[in-house]
Amino acid sequence: MRWQGRRGSRNIEDRRGRRGGGAGVGGLGIGGLLIVLVFGWVFGIDVSPLLSGGGGGAPQDRAITAQEEREAQFVSVVLADTEEVWSDIFRRQVGEAYRPPTLVLFSGVTQSPCGGASGATGPFYCPADRKAYLDTAFFTTMERQLGAGGDFAAAYVVAHEVAHHVQNELGILGQANQIRMQSSQERSNAISVRIELQADCYSGIWARAAQERFGSLERGDLEEAVNAARQIGDDRIQRSQGRVPMPHTFTHGTSEQRVRWFARGYDSGDLRDCDTFSADRL
Numbered sequence: 001m002r003w004q005g006r007r008g009s010r011n012i013e014d015r016r017g018r019r020g021g022g023a024g025v026g027g028l029g030i031g032g033l034l035i036v037l038v039f040g041w042v043f044g045i046d047v048s049p050l051l052s053g054g055g056g057g058a059p060q061d062r063a064i065t066a067q068e069e070r071e072a073q074f075v076s077v078v079l080a081d082t083e084e085v086w087s088d089i090f091r092r093q094v095g096e097a098y099r100p101p102t103l104v105l106f107s108g109v110t111q112s113p114c115g116g117a118s119g120a121t122g123p124f125y126c127p128a129d130r131k132a133y134l135d136t137a138f139f140t141t142m143e144r145q146l147g148a149g150g151d152f153a154a155a156y157v158v159a160h161e162v163a164h165h166v167q168n169e170l171g172i173l174g175q176a177n178q179i180r181m182q183s184s185q186e187r188s189n190a191i192s193v194r195i196e197l198q199a200d201c202y203s204g205i206w207a208r209a210a211q212e213r214f215g216s217l218e219r220g221d222l223e224e225a226v227n228a229a230r231q232i233g234d235d236r237i238q239r240s241q242g243r244v245p246m247p248h249t250f251t252h253g254t255s256e257q258r259v260r261w262f263a264r265g266y267d268s269g270d271l272r273d274c275d276t277f278s279a280d281r282l
């Protein structure tokens, strides 16, 4: 992905290199884990299978490494790209001004109105404060544990969380989550799948518009994003844990569905083509 030389976003809240988000938070602990699970519905990418893998550990006050600084610059440029792209799409397709989200960069653990978070839980969007939360160590997790490396795969992750913000701005996320709270677990999961596939579709819209606007795609970039979408499908993750995939427990959609909805957004560029809620077949 070509990203150097473009402006970075100002809407970054940098919490890295600090102890986890306030007094008394030395690590996630059981309470933290419970909170993470309870608020699991806001997480963009479910990496809870990786929670059992340990790692993480208590964050320390420490210097930011050169690699982390580079990752932060990358995220900031991708976020700025999403601001320009979505401002334009909102103007043309929604007829409203786009209010961009804040992206919180953290390392280790942090707090949010949606609960505590650790790098192991993956990036997520919290509608209550309209912020996306990202530990860039997740990019390494993607590459090494999920087999989803590459800079455009990382950009897709940022774009997917921003897509949840777009859903929030459009009123879709609030409505869907309202219904989820009054639903059985199974129905709630099914609605979650529609939310997530729509976010993948919006990510595809972003990828197309970013290419048109900035010429940011290099050879292999789209494959990186598609591969990432494939590797984080619910069926693939459950299989990798040695389980038989159980569709009623899916919250994000199968690999095939995630790839297809991303491609649909990319091919169309139109928000209306991402209406997963009225689709008969996902």
Ligand SMILES: [Zn+2]
Binding pocket: 043, 044, 045, 160, 164, 196, 199
């Ligand atoms: Zn998501």
